[in-house]
Amino acid sequence: MLKPPEHQVAGHRAQDGQLGPLVDGCGIFYKPLQGDGRGDAEVAFYTSLFSHPAVPPHILSFFPGFHGTLVLPASDASGPRPHLALDDLLAGLRSPSLVDLKIGGRTWPPDCPEDYFQKCIVKDRESTSVALGFRVSGVQIQDPAGTDAFWRPSRAAVRRYMVEDVRRVLRQFVSANPPSPDQKPDCALASAVYGGTDGVLAQLMKLKAWFEEQALFHFYSASVLLVYEKDAAVAAAGQQAGKSSGVRVKLVDFAHVMEGQGVIDHNFLGGLCSLIKFMSDVLNDP
Amino acid sequence: MLKPPEHQVAGHRAQDGQLGPLVDGCGIFYKPLQGDGRGDAEVAFYTSLFSHPAVPPHILSFFPGFHGTLVLPASDASGPRPHLALDDLLAGLRSPSLVDLKIGGRTWPPDCPEDYFQKCIVKDRESTSVALGFRVSGVQIQDPAGTDAFWRPSRAAVRRYMVEDVRRVLRQFVSANPPSPDQKPDCALASAVYGGTDGVLAQLMKLKAWFEEQALFHFYSASVLLVYEKDAAVAAAGQQAGKSSGVRVKLVDFAHVMEGQGVIDHNFLGGLCSLIKFMSDVLNDP
Structure with a gap:
């Protein structure tokens, strides 16, 4: 059951038919790829970061875990769209x-x-x-x-x-x-x-x-x-x-x-x- | 005997009738005050820096020593003009x-x-x-x-x-x-x-x-x-x-x-x- 994140203070919001991120309630945050190259740039960065031998593990822990991309129905009902699958940084927090x-x-x-x-x-x-x-x-x-x-x-x-x-x-x-x-x-x-x-x-x-x-x-x-x-x-x-x-x-x-x-x-x-x-x-x- | 500094790689130069700094050959560098407020701003900074109790002595040594201002004939022959009197940072160096x-x-x-x-x-x-x-x-x-x-x-x-x-x-x-x-x-x-x-x-x-x-x-x-x-x-x-x-x-x-x-x-x-x-x-x- 994907839904808009309950707590979000910046960025595009998946509400009122807008395009925005979704969470699955089990710890994964899905961020829709922007169509103008920015989405691809972000995927390329995550891929490079987590495969680069010169980035130490204690630095990787400052970044959301990256689980690839997944095509999902977009929150603005525009149809299927690739999403970045990332750790939900607010998972497990109530308030x-x-x-x-x-x-x-x-x-x-x-x-x-x-x-x-x-x-x-x-x-x-x-x-x-x-x-x-x-x-x-x-x-x-x-x-x-x-x-x-x-x-x-x-x-x-x-x-x-x-x-x-x-x-x-x-x-x-x-x-x-x-x-x-x-x-x-x-x-x-x-x-x-x-x-x-x-x-x-x-x-x-x-x-x-x-x-x-x-x-x-x-x-x-x-x-x-x-x-x-x-x-x-x-x-x-x-x-x-x-x-x-x-x-x-x-x-x-x-x-x-x-x-x-x-x-x-x-x-x-x-x-x-x-x-x-x-x-x-x-x-x-x- | 004031003359243009022998070694100068940036800033206005006192040559060919231009306005620029002068040195006395005894360790003092005279920098003409620009008339548009920049000169006054630089004097105010030096005065504030060398009188501020929060600036530690080992930091002051990164700055040219400041000896006040002096009215001197300007290098562009435009007449007397106030100059900042500073340590000549190249004093004693031949090459x-x-x-x-x-x-x-x-x-x-x-x-x-x-x-x-x-x-x-x-x-x-x-x-x-x-x-x-x-x-x-x-x-x-x-x-x-x-x-x-x-x-x-x-x-x-x-x-x-x-x-x-x-x-x-x-x-x-x-x-x-x-x-x-x-x-x-x-x-x-x-x-x-x-x-x-x-x-x-x-x-x-x-x-x-x-x-x-x-x-x-x-x-x-x-x-x-x-x-x-x-x-x-x-x-x-x-x-x-x-x-x-x-x-x-x-x-x-x-x-x-x-x-x-x-x-x-x-x-x-x-x-x-x-x-x-x-x-x-x-x-x-x-």
Whole structure:
């Protein structure tokens, strides 16, 4: 029984007859291939990534598992269409809080068509990408009161985020008090989610070390996805000796990955370092 | 007795009645203030940098010493004009080899006027800045035969450099054989100049550590300047236990420095990491 994912904060959505991803409820996420070459590019990337001898296993674990492609009825009723079969990164989670962060001050590759460059540079300048090296593509935070409700700003609101909004959202993401114009985020879960030996910061540092060296792939318009469940984080925050919050740190969206040609991805790396600094600031001044 | 610097590979030159920098032969470099606000911006940066309590002393040593401003007759005979008084970074060197590397995939600040953005983005895309995170602004290499001659490509040639040209120049810069289309650079001086405990790579790593943390300044259109003398490098290369080649690693050109406003300079940092990777490649595969 395929259906649209319950929790999705960015990208095309399979609802109201639109084309979008589907999940099977058993751990697989089916992403329809875009017809303009982007879908093929993403398949080629996954194939190359998982067969490349120079990519270490601890780096592969940052990517969704790849299970090939499968022709399925598309969610927009346009008929059969090939889909990427990937691990469902939210499998097993009832009420995930998640944030999608598009990394890089620049979302366009060096040798792209002029119309694509123009489209991207406008968005990069209007959003926080240029100033900050990354932007929020979407976010949902579980209601701190423990209900099944989520705080999820509209796409239009997220698109208008300035640097201070991003700072606030990254604090709100690990707070136990509800978002409010009158109250600062308390960052009660910061050390459980961002800190610790397997928290977000430690995982991003591993990714950074790889990006300082790897000259295989350049990731344009790709995102870091952070996912955790409040219950597990609250339990971890209550422990003395750093119980894991189970936070998941994944890279997603590879329709615009290019070959590195012996040069590091300085654009992604710079944005990643900026994100790391933002999270360190939350941890050091909660 | 003020005169134009003997060795200058980038920037405006005080020759043929043009406005440019002057040196006094006693260790001071006088840089005329541009009238359009850029000069004032550079003075403000130097003043702020050398008075800021959060900038550590080992980082200040990457910058030319600053001795205030002085009104001097301009080199274009336009009359008296304020000049920045800075340390002459080539003082005491008879035959310096030098390369000026403009750092950052982007040379324009986020909130710049549209015409400045358009001018910069064209240059960034046409040069290696976008692809590589830095570009060569100028280079001169002492004739390996030991004469007083230099190999210095024209500005037009440097402007046309693609990624492979930059790679070749960074190898040629530390080679003992002359530049030639038929012969690869031998990289004989790579370990003396790029390697070692006070070589270029070690110094750039210190700079990188600062850029991962500092959110005070964003350096647009600034350069890393590398300077060494072949004699000292050859002597160092002949030693067993890493004698210093005396290479100088400096940051220059701060007319477009902006306040960081709590965000790291991900653009400069990314380019710096790319340069570090290029130099590591030369060291690991000379």
